[in-house]
Amino acid sequence: GAGVSQTPSNKVTEKGKYVELRCDPISGHTALYWYRQSLGQGPEFLIYFQGTGAADDSGLPNDRFFAVRPEGSVSTLKIQRTERGDSAVYLCASSWDKNTEAFFGQGTRLTVV
C-alpha cells in the first residue's frame, strides 16, 4: 500500500485479555517503530525493528508487552493480561532506515474496560 496500515483502528477489550495489534509498513522500509500515545501527550517509544530483529526494545513497559516482525515486513504488537492503564493509541511507523524520516500509520486506539 501507499502508507503505513494499522489494524484494527479501534479495539475494546476486557481487563486481563490478550490483544494483538498489527502494522503493515510501507513496502521496502526496513526500519519499523512502535509508539504509544496517551491522551494529551506526545508519542512514547516502545520498540524498534531493523529488519526482522528487535534492535531496541527499551521502551516496552513490562514483560506483558511483546512485538514480532518475523519476515521483516508486517509487525504485531502483543499485549498479555491487559490492564486499564494500557488504554492508549498505539502508533506504528516505518522508514528506509533509522536515519531517515518515519511515516506513521493512523494508529490503533486500544480501550481496556
Add this chain to the structure above:
Amino acid sequence: AQSVTQPDIHITVSEGASLELRCNYSYGATPYLFWYVQSPGQGLQLLLKYFSGDTLVQGIKGFEAEFKRSQSSFNLRKPSVHWSDAAEYFCAAHPYNFNKFYFGSGTKLNVKP
C-alpha cells in the same frame, strides 16, 4: 538526558494571522529534527524535516521551520493560518544513529474565524 520541549500547550490565532510554534531540544550533537501534525483521531503526518545544510526548511501546507543551533531550537512558522490548520503539532528529534525519535508533548492549535 535527551529531550524535546514544546513550551506552549495551547495556542489560539485568528485565521489569516501568522503562526510560530516553539520547539527546543537537548542533545549533545545536533539531531535530525522534524515537525508532525496530528488531526483528531488521526496518525502523525510529516510536515517537514531538517537533516543538515540550509537552516530554513520548507514543508507541506505552506509551513517552514528554522533551525538555530545557538538556541537549540527548531521553530515552526506559517505566514497566514487557515482554519484547516487547527490540529496538534509535534516536534521530534532523532539523534544520529539512535534507535528512536523523541517527541515533545505537543502544541494544540486553535484557529479563530
